[in-house]
Amino acid sequence: MIQISDLSFSYSGNKVFENLTLSMDKGNVYGLLGQNGVGKTTLLKIMSGLLKSTPAACNVDGFHPYKRQPAFLADIYYLPEEPACPPGTVGDLGKNYGIFYPGFKIEKFYSLLDRFEVKPEKRFKDLSAGQQKKAHISYALSLNTGILFLDEPSNGLDIPSKALFRSIVAGHINDDRIMVISTHQVRDLEHLIDPVIILDHKGVLLNATIAEITEKICFVTKSDSDPDALYSEETPMGYAMVKANSRGLDTKVNLEALFNAVLKHKDWFDEHFKRV
Amino acid sequence: MNNIFNFKRFVAITAKEVREYFRNYGSSIISVLGVYLLFLLIPLLVGGSANVLSRVNTIVALTAVIMIIAPSKLYGMVNHRSKGLNYVLLPVSALEKTLSMFFINAIYTTFIMIAGMLIIDTIVYLIVPLRLHEMLFTGRNMEIIGMEILSLLVLQSCFVLGNMLFKNQKVAKTILSLLGLVILVGLLFVLLFHIIGYEKVGLFFEEQFANMDLNIDGSKIRVLGMGDMREVVKDVPIFKKIMVIQNILWAVIGLGCWTGTYRLIKTRKY
Numbered sequence A: 001m002i003q004i005s006d007l008s009f010s011y012s013g014n015k016v017f018e019n020l021t022l023s024m025d026k027g028n029v030y031g032l033l034g035q036n037g038v039g040k041t042t043l044l045k046i047m048s049g050l051l052k053s054t055p056a057a058c059n060v061d062g063f064h065p066y067k068r069q070p071a072f073l074a075d076i077y078y079l080p081e082e083p084a085c086p087p088g089t090v091g092d093l094g095k096n097y098g099i100f101y102p103g104f105k106i107e108k109f110y111s112l113l114d115r116f117e118v119k120p121e122k123r124f125k126d127l128s129a130g131q132q133k134k135a136h137i138s139y140a141l142s143l144n145t146g147i148l149f150l151d152e153p154s155n156g157l158d159i160p161s162k163a164l165f166r167s168i169v170a171g172h173i174n175d176d177r178i179m180v181i182s183t184h185q186v187r188d189l190e191h192l193i194d195p196v197i198i199l200d201h202k203g204v205l206l207n208a209t210i211a212e213i214t215e216k217i218c219f220v221t222k223s224d225s226d227p228d229a230l231y232s233e234e235t236p237m238g239y240a241m242v243k244a245n246s247r248g249l250d251t252k253v254n255l256e257a258l259f260n261a262v263l264k265h266k267d268w269f270d271e272h273f274k275r276v
Numbered sequence B: 001m002n003n004i005f006n007f008k009r010f011v012a013i014t015a016k017e018v019r020e021y022f023r024n025y026g027s028s029i030i031s032v033l034g035v036y037l038l039f040l041l042i043p044l045l046v047g048g049s050a051n052v053l054s055r056v057n058t059i060v061a062l063t064a065v066i067m068i069i070a071p072s073k074l075y076g077m078v079n080h081r082s083k084g085l086n087y088v089l090l091p092v093s094a095l096e097k098t099l100s101m102f103f104i105n106a107i108y109t110t111f112i113m114i115a116g117m118l119i120i121d122t123i124v125y126l127i128v129p130l131r132l133h134e135m136l137f138t139g140r141n142m143e144i145i146g147m148e149i150l151s152l153l154v155l156q157s158c159f160v161l162g163n164m165l166f167k168n169q170k171v172a173k174t175i176l177s178l179l180g181l182v183i184l185v186g187l188l189f190v191l192l193f194h195i196i197g198y199e200k201v202g203l204f205f206e207e208q209f210a211n212m213d214l215n216i217d218g219s220k221i222r223v224l225g226m227g228d229m230r231e232v233v234k235d236v237p238i239f240k241k242i243m244v245i246q247n248i249l250w251a252v253i254g255l256g257c258w259t260g261t262y263r264l265i266k267t268r269k270y
Helices: A040-047 A090-096 A106-115 A129-142 A159-170 A210-216 A255-264 A266-272 B007-045 B052-075 B094-127 B139-165 B170-196 B198-210 B226-233 B237-267
Strands: A002-011 A014-024 A028-034 A058-060 A076-079 A147-151 A178-182 A196-200 A203-208 A217-222 A231-235 A238-244
Touching (some): A002 A040, A014 A040, A040 A058, A040 A147, A040 A178, A090 A106, A090 A129, A106 A129, A129 A147, A203 A255, A203 A266, A210 A217, A217 A255, A231 A255, A255 A266, B007 B094, B052 B094, B094 B139, B094 B237, B139 B170, B139 B237, B198 B237
Parallel strands (some): A028 A196
Antiparallel strands (some): A002 A058, A217 A238
16 A cells, blocks of 8 residues: 655755645556646655655555665566666566566566567667567566556557557556556556546645546536536537536546546535545 | 565675676776787787786786776666666665675676786786796785785775766766865875974974884885885884874775765665
């Protein structure tokens, strides 16, 4: 379990978080959404021990991440948006680094590489940016860590690879694992992330499961705009709207519309989805 | 799980660094070994010879170059914001990472360089024994090289710390910082001597030298380096004390640099 309590963080005097409180439970794939600069990557880095926090402000599975104890590091992995490539081959990454993780299985690494059509004997420098990303995703998933932080994992992937990525990640969800995916590409991960966390400079705007979201709001498309809609966007098929779900409709979540609705009606969402 | 030190984890990270060693530093090592081979061969080709002293000095100088560059070549990315993540996130404690860094930089690199150059020297000696005068692999020569290597280890520890402190141009910035420190210490001594009085200081050292019982003709002393200088003055009480202080200072600097490196590995923010 990840517990963030009253976390405050700033870069050279510029406040990123002030009293941020948040908790994440096992068995979920959290989608971490927010505008540029709200601190999504910073939060992932704090939770993985790359940036400093106080022990009380950030607790990950009973550990203070910044201590970077081997027992903690063996059960987490953070994949940055643009991971640096080691000098050797893709296979070397597993052979040289994977062996330090108790859950790592080289067969699984090779099998994921195979699914992404990346050859383990290829040198990183000979791969395209997208192939490098696939190799890193394969590595991150094959480590089998209990906590996995993925920062913009679908960036740089081609369309078939994005679908494959969703399918592979879906196959790696289990009750003992927490995945946190920070992304701007919400459409790429629409069917994957649940719960959804939306951050802004003031803290958490929304932290709710898909079930909670669809219970309280609905996503409809109509030919005419509705002034009562929380958010409305003109599309070729009419107006895509986010509305309060007063009639108990069961609709599919449109994450992009949800995100815009939350940004537009912060108080409404705060009132209806208040939770820690 | 022991979160401070575990021998299996230490062996695992050291083995990983050894596996990656030649990919990162192999070409530099081979180049320097090649330079030593050329140093032996060129005088032979022009009809000259390479005496023991010049070979020992060359081995020490080339080893110094390799030892100074090693930290930035092997661990240059450790404090890099994105390239250092794989290293910092490895489930290995900061102490194990520091000790393996010490093993690779100070022991493994030094051993490979010295062993490589001694092998080359021995092979060349066996081929043309008359031109190289004597075999380098003797107790006395090894003692001289060993003493110099001990000093180089202290110097290298400064470059290991510099590698962790500076983000780019690590070797150049460390050299400049060391020069700055040397100048600062020099100025402090000048100030100290100025306060005491230059004449008093001069008289004091003259007195010390006058008390020296060399038992040899002083005019024939040929000082070839700091090692010989130490040999000459080692029985003078004041220099004896200075050497003890110097050795303690070297140990403190070396230990301080490695402790600083450990702290930076442990607390660096990315």
